[in-house]
Amino acid sequence: MNPPQRVSYGRSRRRRAHDALDIITPGVDPVSGQPKLHHRVGAETGYVRPGLTITVPKLGIGVAKKARRNAGGSDQA
Numbered sequence: 001m002n003p004p005q006r007v008s009y010g011r012s013r014r015r016r017a018h019d020a021l022d023i024i025t026p027g028v029d030p031v032s033g034q035p036k037l038h039h040r041v042g043a044e045t046g047y048v049r050p051g052l053t054i055t056v057p058k059l060g061i062g063v064a065k066k067a068r069r070n071a072g073g074s075d076q077a
Helices: 009-019 065-070
Strands: 047-049
Touching: none
Parallel strands: none
Antiparallel strands: none
16 A cells, blocks of 8 residues: 655655754853853853853843842842
């Protein structure tokens, strides 16, 4: 018995490509030593790559913990 509709070559190749995806393994932020995803900003230090640091005070990224509390960040005690 044949399947009701044949799956196209491109569709089966896309399915196989997505089946082969691996889990994302985090790297290490060289400044703080905390785990950090590649090509993402480190939450504690704002480190992205050498020579580039991003600060977002509203989200508490790349600012001191005391300033983060004043901005309404996630470290409220």
